Amino acid sequence: MIKKIGVRQLKVGMYVHDFNCDWMEHPFMRNQLAITSEEQLRKVHESGIHELYIDTGKGLDVADAPSAEQVRSTLERELHDMAARQPAATIRVSLAEELARAAQVKHQAHQLVRNVMADARLGKAVELDEVEPVVESITESILRNPGALTGLLRIKNKDDYTFLHSVSVCTLLVAFCRSAGLGAEETRQAGLGGLLHDTGKALVPDAILNKPGRLTDAEFDIIRKHPRDGYEILLRTPGVGDIPLDIALHHHERMDGSGYPDKLPGQRITAFAQMAAIVDVYDAITADRCYHKGMPAAEALRKIYEWSKFHFDPAQVQAFMRCVGIYPVGTLVLLESGRLGVVIEPHETNLLAPKVRVFFSTKSNTYIKPLDLDLSKPLGMGGGDRILSHESAEKWRVEPMRFFGIGA
Ligand SMILES: [Fe+2]
Structure with missing residues (x-):
């Protein structure tokens, strides 16, 4: 057991x-x-x-x-209690409408981070004039429909991980700030911090950054230098604010003082560094890397919630769940009817009742014609089903993301 x-x-x-x-x-x-x-x-x-x-x-x-089962059911109960009474994000345009624009934003931001890292490697300063419009495009996409860009960024090529991870952290931080009710200027600065948070990794040799096996202690010491290196690169950037500097330096600090580089105790870690830490870990553990398969987003959230006792501020973790939902967009879910679907849109007030695109029957073990369900509605009004659990795509040998971007 x-x-x-x-x-x-x-x-x-x-x-x-x-x-x-x-x-x-x-x-x-x-x-x-x-x-x-x-x-x-x-x-x-x-x-x-x-x-x-x-x-x-x-x-x-x-x-x-x-037992693990007991721990899991307690955790699930706590999440459900929380989710039923918390509002999620506002959707201004449909997922289908936003996906094409979000794909462009993803591409543009990816190229930018690639250039920033290449410049940093050459000792050149970061050009804020080039970074700011990208943060703005990301913010606009999030304001229209947060699920589109965050969903697309779940798909990362292993080789592009470092760059797309920075785009993800920026995107999730912007969504997090908006959902937490922070103002436009703080959100902009946090987004900038997210996009530039790992700039110090430009100084880590690729062989260590993308090493497929376990890191040695010496290699890990080199990785641990990236927050301070990134901070110092940003210090040389004219016009950069305090929030991006703080995020670059402190996104690996942990509430119990076990983080790096400064081993700060929880009360000395700012809210922005806390938020960046949660978002950074969430994106890292959900991504496929050369040495392991990423966790499904819903599973990652549950892990972070479990760890929040020691590593993150539990109130901030709950706020993040309000932002992405306990079944984030792109999550594979099993419904009471036996159908599998992918979450395409959170509900505005009930995180347990998102819109789901069903595409597979576990009863007949076959694909079915894709159909969009609104789980907040009763049967006959486009709903009438309930999420039983989030599922692993490997277990069912399906590819939920294939059904994410197409109209039903
Ligand atoms: Fe980092």
């Missing part, structure tokens, strides 16, 4: 099933592991991990620890 325990309960003889941490920040232990020595235990303790999952079928048990 898979059980969740506190790190103090971990002992030699146990088998770690999941370190329950953002393994982007702990690349040396992203695998499952039998704990066979005190040395390994020490390493786990030092890594800042607070809770983890063990497999009691493969190692020692902890009698009173909750």
